[in-house]
Amino acid sequence: MKSLTKIITATGIAGILLTTAIVIADDDRYEKNERHEKGYLGKFFSKKLDVAPVKNALYKEECGSCHFAYQPGLLPARSWTKMMGDLENHFDENAELDKDVQTKLTQYLVKNAADHANYKRSRRIMNSLSKTDSPLRITETPYFIRKHNEIPKRMVKDNPKLGSFSKCAACHTYAEKGSYDDDAVNIPGIGRWDDD
Amino acid sequence: MIRKLGITVVLFSASTVIFADAISDMFTQYKAQGVTSIDAKAGQAMWSKEFKNQKTGKMRSCTNCHGNDLTQAGKHVKTGKEIKPMAPSAYNKRLTDVKKIKKWFKRNCKWTVGRECSAQEQADILSYLQKL
Numbered sequence: 141m142k143s144l145t146k147i148i149t150a151t152g153i154a155g156i157l158l159t160t161a162i163v164i165a166d167d168d169r170y171e172k173n174e175r176h177e178k179g180y181l182g183k184f185f186s187k188k189l190d191v192a193p194v195k196n197a198l199y200k201e202e203c204g205s206c207h208f209a210y211q212p213g214l215l216p217a218r219s220w221t222k223m224m225g226d227l228e229n230h231f232d233e234n235a236e237l238d239k240d241v242q243t244k245l246t247q248y249l250v251k252n253a254a255d256h257a258n259y260k261r262s263r264r265i266m267n268s269l270s271k272t273d274s275p276l277r278i279t280e281t282p283y284f285i286r287k288h289n290e291i292p293k294r295m296v297k298d299n300p301k302l303g304s305f306s307k308c309a310a311c312h313t314y315a316e317k318g319s320y321d322d323d324a325v326n327i328p329g330i331g332r333w334d335d336d
Numbered sequence: 337m338i339r340k341l342g343i344t345v346v347l348f349s350a351s352t353v354i355f356a357d358a359i360s361d362m363f364t365q366y367k368a369q370g371v372t373s374i375d376a377k378a379g380q381a382m383w384s385k386e387f388k389n390q391k392t393g394k395m396r397s398c399t400n401c402h403g404n405d406l407t408q409a410g411k412h413v414k415t416g417k418e419i420k421p422m423a424p425s426a427y428n429k430r431l432t433d434v435k436k437i438k439k440w441f442k443r444n445c446k447w448t449v450g451r452e453c454s455a456q457e458q459a460d461i462l463s464y465l466q467k468l
Contacts, residue, residue, distance in 0.1 A: 205417070205419075206412055206415055206417055207412070207415040207417055208415075208417070228446075231414075232391075232414075233414065233447060234443045234444075234446040234447045235443065236439075236442060236443055236446075237439075238435075238439070303416070306415065307415065307416060310416075
């Protein structure tokens, strides 16, 4: 009898803890339209990582040697296909690759693109796009714009230590790991950014 | 752990072997393409020469991204990403991989000069960088 009481008490406590954790995790109060969310438990478990981190060594090497290795889950597959089809004019740079490397990377990007990724930011980016939008810049997706629109120009564009929103990891200290939480934001020359 | 160490040792010794080979491999290929003499000074001159970009009208040179001191890290002119030193003495993986040498010559000559570099130009540049 005693042990049954213990089990019930333990289950109760675990339940309370879990509920608390879910409430804490649900910090994106401004995000409505979450029809595609997996529900609270799914949301809780995918909370820590906002997008799937890059694990592909070829991608890290080929793309990450010139710029932050943006996670494939930050753009839809149609954007990646379009981008990979015109690497000679890659944002005014030449980023030509050998055909076999280009094919491999395109496959990796498409397979892990936002429309195929069950991660918070991927879903939100997708939800912010219309079905025909194929943006080439993550910074031009409505979700990105909405999440960064409170940040004054002087902190990014006019910040001599930064200059652009494209350098994710310059401010998001855990960007490389796939976490874009505002708590870990540290703007060069400015410091921590608090959303509230 | 031991296995990891073993793999590292194997990779390390493999890269040491490639190091000696990649550059001489490239020179062999350039010679096959008709290059008869290689001039490091011409390579240095090409490296620091400025070329006017057709689209932007602005001057471009290798130093835009790689900086003036090649034993130091460079910085991508647009993205700000660090580029490891070009001098093999400062970065031991530099010029150790034929595929990489070709890839970057192709891309970066197109960006800087506006066309691919000739075998002669590449041979000269490589012989200049090799000694740094």
